[in-house]
């Protein structure tokens with residue numbers, strides 16, 4: 001079907017957030033910078049020069065005094081694609097984003113149903129906002145375009161588009177896990193959500209486990225659907241359409257990470273980090289502040305290692321980076337307090353003159369610093385209770401140019417399906433096991449570390465983000481990324497380095513100083 005479409009059909013990416021963060025500064029200036037997080041990291045390279053469109057919420061609510069169109073077009077000038085905003089009211093943001101997405105679907109799909117707040121108002125607003133997204137898509141697309149919707153915030157967009165009489169090809173990728181039937185059944189709107197998803201032409205999941213969970217829910221809740229499974233893909237025949245369902249493990253731009261990690265500025269920063277911690281082996285944790293990431297469990301595992309193996313004292317340092325996230329939700333603030341309390345306790349128990357066992361960093365790191373930590377660390381410790389994929393594991397491997405690092409990873413991260421042969425696997429609830437894995441990894445032979453890391457790097461290099469995009473587009477639309485039109489006058493090579501945006505842009509609003517434009 002894709003082949004019959006016009007050659008100029010564009011790729012339209014739709015996600016809750018646009019890949020930018022807007023910040024109000026002094027004197028009424030607004031500042032735009034590129035967003036962080038797994039989705040942006042993965043999709044950033046994809047639209048770079050394909051002339052497509054990215055539709056999403058810019059993160060501010062209705063009523064702000066700014067010229068959004070001007071700001072967004074300045075931000076993407078020369079990037080080869082454009083951004084279209086979906087504006088939310090404060091009430092919509094609270095109930096759709098913080099409510100339905102982050103207080104219902106996020107915990108439920110990570111098997112934490114006891115944390116869900118099943119407020120019916122959230123569901124009502126979720127549908128309304130999905131309709132607003134569908135409206136913006138309908139206004140800005142033609143029937144030949146390919147619409148690729150991302151993540152759990154937007155499960156009902158295809159249904160809304162169909163209701164408007166729009167029949168463009170629509171694919172959907174879920175970045176988080178899909179839960180097993182007995183957990184999905186807890187959702188008060190389980191029939192609607194499942195049927196909404198069946199309005200897409202392709203549904204992509206991170207792992208075969210997620211795909212299997214989804215198909216099991218369809219078998220149980222949508223009896224009218226016929227399931228035909230064939231290898232990696234399943235086909236679901238509903239009374240109206242054929243829906244393909246597949247597993248597409250998301251990845252990173254491996255070569256880009258490897259190249260940037262090899263740069264002199266990253267090497268220099270890495271050298272300073274080690275210089276400040278002489279004779280120490282560094283264990284690194286990098287996680288968004290989130291209860292799914294298992295940060296307290298990681299700290300308990302580390303404490304167990306220090307209690308049990310006294311020869312680690314004064315020889316290891318855990319550098320735990322926590323990226324601020326969702327701080328408007330009380331549970332996240334509680335988690336922050338819990339983590340900081342534990343760091344304090346562990347440091348209080350073990351610190352000696354010249355040795356502090358945990359270095360805790362609570363802020364966004366810039367790319368150079370992040371890569372320097374990846375390059376410096378002997379071990380990366382990743383302990384989510386459940387995770388769609390986990391890109392940090394892949395980024396660490398891509399940056400480990402010396403091929404001597406060790407990945408300790410939770411059995412419950414989606415990345416395990418791909419990385420299990422090279423990583424040291426742990427159950428994050430088993431503190432003794434985590435402690436043991438730390439000890440064994442620190443004592444692993446050089447040859448063992450090298451052969452494991454080689455295997456990991458080969459697999460991630462082969463299945464990088466471009467492979468992910470191509471596999472998805474091919475399954476959804478019978479297209480490869482390079483079949484979308486190339487934009488001739490996109491960024492010169494030197495500016496691509498600084499993608500997504502050539503520089504930070506500031507646009508004045510009101511009477512502010514406009515020279516900074």
Ligand code: ADQ
Nearest residue numbers: 036037038039041175250323364365387388389390391392
């Ligand atoms: P996240 O839950 O955000 O993503 P993850 O996959 O670990 O989780 O990605 C985090 C991203 O943030 C990484 O790309 C990392 O480089 C970046 N980052 C981490 N620390 C940072 C820091 N201190 N400063 C700046 N950037 C930082 C969701 C799902 C995951 C899934 C991804 C992609 O929860 O399971 O892997 O989407 O699908």
